[in-house]
Amino acid sequence: MPPKSSIPKTQQHFSTFDPRYFSQQIQVTSAPMTDELRRWIADNKFAGVGDRWLVQELINHGISPSAANREVTTVSQNPYFQAGQKFLQLLKKHESHASILADLASLSPQSQSIECREKISRNDFLENYYAKNVPLILTGITNNWAALSLWNPEYLKTNFGQVEIEVQSDRNSDRLYEINIEKHRQKMQMADYVDAVVKGGATNDYYMVANNGNLEKTALRGLLNDLEIFPEYLDPQDTDGKAFFWFGSGGTITPLHHDPVNLIFVQVYGRKVWQIISPHYTHMLYNYRGVFSEVDIENPDYEKYPLFQRIPIIEVTLEPGDAIFMPVGWWHAVKSLDISISMSFTNFVFPNKYDWNFPSITYT
Structure with a gap:
């Protein structure tokens, strides 16, 4: 599995839940795709990381280009992943509301006291x-x-x-x-x-x-x-x-x-x-x-x-x-x-x- 990655600035995002920063590093050689790798792909997809970067990272760590492309492009069709996306959308609504309330509160001169x-x-x-x-x-x-x-x-x-x-x-x-x-x-x-x-x-x-x-x-x-x-x-x-x-x-x-x-x-x-x-x-x-x-x-x-x-x-x-x-x-x-x-x-x-x-x- 790719290590705790430092995404290029062009692909940085503002997702709140970002498991890349605390998930355990997985050692990958030329072995087939594993469930741990698939979890890593899903974590990063939920976090908003682009497919092209994910595929390249998998290739860099020994996964064949065909296997890397197949896993990254098909994960969105997985019913478990789709169910997770539904909950993520609900979470994002609550997060956006909280951010709006924070922005409104900051307008007060007393917001920092x-x-x-x-x-x-x-x-x-x-x-x-x-x-x-x-x-x-x-x-x-x-x-x-x-x-x-x-x-x-x-x-x-x-x-x-x-x-x-x-x-x-x-x-x-x-x-x-x-x-x-x-x-x-x-x-x-x-x-x-x-x-x-x-x-x-x-x-x-x-x-x-x-x-x-x-x-x-x-x-x-x-x-x-x-x-x-x-x-x-x-x-x-x-x-x-x-x-x-x-x-x-x-x-x-x-x-x-x-x-x-x-x-x-x-x-x-x-x-x-x-x-x-x-x-x-x-x-x-x-x-x-x-x-x-x-x-x-x-x-x-x-x-x-x-x-x-x-x-x-x-x-x-x-x-x-x-x-x-x-x-x-x-x-x-x-x-x-x-x-x-x-x-x-x-x-x-x-x-x-x-x-x-x-x-x-x-x-x-």
């Missing part, structure tokens, strides 16, 4: 942000939190040092550490983890994240006594599995993803930079698995992911005491500028459960 509000009523929040799927930064909302003056690494070590916690570890060895989260779970004493965070400097190699579930599983639940859970928007009695604790070094990264529910994220200690993308651009974010984009937003590979160059990114920095409402489906990547302690909540007083169909595209 997120509104900040110090106080907002429940009805205002519901009508103008929650129901409209619009992000919002809330300032001053944590003024009565004891956590703002208490929480720091030493406080955690002194009061919870003997608690056995779970963290994500060895993240630097695996680009897909969030997807492969089960391989990175590690248990340790809070005191040891605090020492690692304080003495280890900036790193993304270990991080206590929401998926570690430490508030549910350990005595860290006592930390909830140091804060008030915004009764205007959240249900303080419904925190099981809906309140999450984050603690890590400067340099920790949560890669580009969207959440399947609405959430409020509160920065308690240190600072975090958020890079945020509207869900109108979902079809341009190479979302092949779950809720994660294939793109490394820190170092995007524009040759591999060309559509990402066209996406506007909103950047905000959360200071201690700031909170951000991140609506369901909005994409974001987060990086800690300092040692950081944060909380996030999904226990809204409004409905917050949605049915999703997540992709799981892999090639064997």
